[in-house]
Amino acid sequence: MIIVVLLFQILFIPLFSPLLIGVIRRIKARMQNRQGASIIQPYYDLWKLFQKDEVISKDASWIFRFAPYVIFAISIILPLGIPVISTISLFSFMGDFLVIIYLVALMTFILALAGIDVGSAFGGFGSSREMTITAITEGAFVFSILPVVIFTSSSNISSIIVLFQSNSINGLLPLSLAFVTFLTVLLAESKRFPFDNPATHLELTMIHEAMILEYSGKRLALVEWASANKTLFFIVLGMNLYFPWSLSSNTDPILLFYSFLMLLIKILVVAMFVGLIESSIAKFRFFRLPDILLTAYILGVIALIMVAL
Amino acid sequence: MFQFTKVAFTKPTVIPESILASVEDVTTIKEKLSRNILDVFNGSLAIREVDAGGTNAEEHELTSLSNCFYDSERFGIHFVASPRHADMLMVTGPASRNMAYALKATYEATPSPKIVVAVGDDAIDGGIFKGSYAVYDGIHNVIPVHFQIPGDPPTPTQILVSLLHILEIIK
């Protein structure tokens, strides 16, 4: 049974992240009063991209060629340390929250380098904007998880969740504030509204998309899949960290199945929230984004002070 | 699997008028179009539209393909921002001289297997600009074109019907 848990931790996010993207697109389409693509459309997109040839720029170096593999690899090993359906985890040494935050930062670093590598203007300013947003998001990210860390005196995600499950009433208000901060960080890191429009064609408005304009074929598939993985990973992390009561603590199959269903429901709730936001508000002007992120950071500091009192 | 790499193209195939006029309502061909895209392109057709100096009439029609009435997204068709991400190039306009290099660069930048479709009468033989010093009288004089959709401009329904026909030919 523990093998099942292990397989889930490794395979759940890569297998379900295109489905998440499909669901969000479908929600957006429905809100625009049209039918929209099927929810398994992203799987078709990825499979087709793996079949195509690639066109690579003469100016690109080995960084451009290797970046997609590294980014995808990191997006797969990120969920190893967090409990996905069960708090029993063989790889809890990967679960220190600082390791997670800085592995995400490593993904962004390498993707930004790949964006500059081809020497086009789009990749360059895409990297510039991406790194600016990431620089300010880091602070908010640390402070969104820090209240929970201080609340449970532990910095390992699995242990935090175990301790949180047993003693959660005291921290309800500050941890809700921390969750709001985390939602902002989720939107910022997944490059969704109001930070970036993932479906735009206008290069001047792109942040994440601008860096991948040059990729094609299998490398494009890897980069897009890694981005979807990152989004799903953030949702799973947020839901399991702040609402961990449905996680099973042993390997009983019934409990595992129940925990898996609850996880799907939690993901669906967040997906609907993201779809709603994308259909209701416009993308913010770039220089308003630090304001949002710094507000999120301040909410995190308030949550931290409330917890630490 | 991609199947059309086996087919060789020598001359652009024009979609006949009879096919274009055959269908009034998109819903009748919905099933066939989805199935064809599933068979030929693994369910996902990425289109990049290039305007080679046209009147923008065809652009309007192509843009309205993604509105909530025609909704091409439900068939698995989506428009992409970069030719590197595209399978099919939809080119409009009579290939003006200023856009010739850009058009060639776009064609080179698209990874194979790729299809080029010229949309509109201007793109087939110059249309109302035919004979002008500023145009090349049709896209096929600049880059190899596989299919041509006549009409000035073709309605979105006619474009979708033509796509269906194209996919039937490729299969």
Add this chain to the structure above:
Amino acid sequence: MMLLIQSLIFGAIFLFICGALSGIVLYKKQKIAHILGSGFAIIASAFALIASLIGMISKTDIRFSFIGGEVILPVTMKIDSLAFFYILVISLIGLLASLYGYRYMKHYMRDYNLGVFSFFYNLFLLSMILVVTASNIIYFLFVWELMSLFSLFLVVFEYKNYDTVRAGIVYFILTHVATAFITAGFFILYTSSGSIYFIDIQSSMVSIPSMLKNIVFVCFLIGFGTKAGIIPIHIWLPRAHSVAPSHVSSLMSGVMIKLGIFMMIRMFFDVMPTPLLWWGIVILLLGSASSILGVLYALAEHDIKRLLAFHSIENIGIILLGMGSSLIFASLGQFVLMHLCLVASLFHTLNHAVFKSLLFLSAGSVISETHTRNIEEYGGLIKRMPYTALFFLIASIAISGLPPFNGFASEWITYQGLFQGILNQTLGIKVVFIIAITSLAFTGGLASACFVKVFGITFLARPRSKESKEAHESGWQMIIPMGILAFFCLIFGIGATYITGFLADVVDKISPINSGSELWTTDMGVYLTQSNATFYNPLFVFFAILIAIAITYGLVHLISGKNREIKDITWNCGFEYMTPRGEITATGFARSIILIFKGIFRPTKQSSIEYVDANSHNKYLAKSKTVVLNTMNVYEAYFYRPVDRGLRMISKRFKSLQTGNINAYLLYIFITLICVLIWVRYS
């Protein structure tokens, strides 16, 4: 054992002196002087390195006094674990920089004298090693001054360049102001304890009133802080480090500024062992300010060495975060946590020495090939200088604090120390720790943004100037030191567990407590016993990443290995003329951040237009338009220039006393005599 270490150390001292003498004696024959000078420096550094390794492993202390020296200069040396650790850092970087310098300095052979350079270089390394061995005041001040002077001469080595000399003058003034403060602090300690030996001062600390201790603290903070490069007394650092030859910059940035930190640790933990609470709070706040402001100013720079110098200020800020929190815990009596934070501080010292030296050495390679320090003229160098690019990339990832390299390991431990600060302290101290964590979190993000900019614009995309198009890879004498340092970046990151074990023993010797070593276990990685579950095993993280990359590569090639990859030009919307002007520039890259933080930067924009026909009133045809984007130097405008103006005003007033008239001077002497007689009569 002791004899072995002693002979190695004295052998090193002797060889450094030989190197210096050979430089100055043979200065007419530059080639031989250069070979001998570099060779002696390399061998002497190797001796010192072996000595420090043996000393740290065998945990011996060396004490030495020069008999009969009190007449001229009392030489007493005490080399304990902390000193061995610093000698390790100095000699490791010294060894690799000397090997690098052998090839690098050949570019200077025509215009400047390499024999003179060898003289100052060997003595600079020697004085740095002697500083950490000092155990009495006079000897310490003597070697400290020697170190400042020799480094000054190395900084102004390219004296034909006016900016270099100006930078040297600023460095000279500030370092002597710092020495004045240090001397004042030591003077107070001498008068209140009656002895110049550190041991005696340490034992008489209990009887010194707090007021004096506070004054000594402030003097030492300003004095050693100037050497370390704390904001706002940092202004010499970017100037001096950018004009010095590259391997000297790496030594100064990687090692010399750490000596300021070393003396702070020596003074505040060892010699004055009962710190007060506000000391730690001040250092923590200064560290937070230094780290954030350092990295922000680095983002605005386009001179590659000034940029790296500002990053040194940032990392000194991080080291001070560790030291400040350690002082806070020491003053509250929580010695286990004090050990934790001090280990974090020392680990970051080691890591910063390694990756900052690597950065400066690779920057030096690039500069020697392209003959410019302006990153806007680089580009595409990854294809021309692949090894330099690879090592610079490793150092960039390390300095941004990204796993699995060493920067992340030491930042992780620093974070853990700061978290402990929040867990069990009073509210006021909690707020200070929250400020510290904020600065550490934002610093990490901003540093990675800066290094994406530097690495991307220097090495990636297309060349922006003729020299970049024709650059060649550096020689093996320059690549091997860089490779060794990059290897250490990785090893110190993966082996963080063992290194923290070593450092815990070092800290144990400074202020021994019984339970310090229980903080770490090596089977689960770095493991904190204070909290419920906090551990980090760097080895597993590294292998997880490698295995995942291998699996990804294998699977992808299984699926789509038969697809082709065609080479084409970059997609730029089909624009026909693709010049390097179409790429992103460093100015453009950093402009977003500068505008976001415009309160700190005070950016200015000036534009001027030149018209085709200047005389006519036809303002429609412009020939060229120039836009100058600038950021204001806040410290100089608001602090140093007003101080400078104030001093000049005061001096002008006093100038009226110097009339040049001998009668006036006789009057001054007479008045002074009367006053002294009255004072003696009535006291």
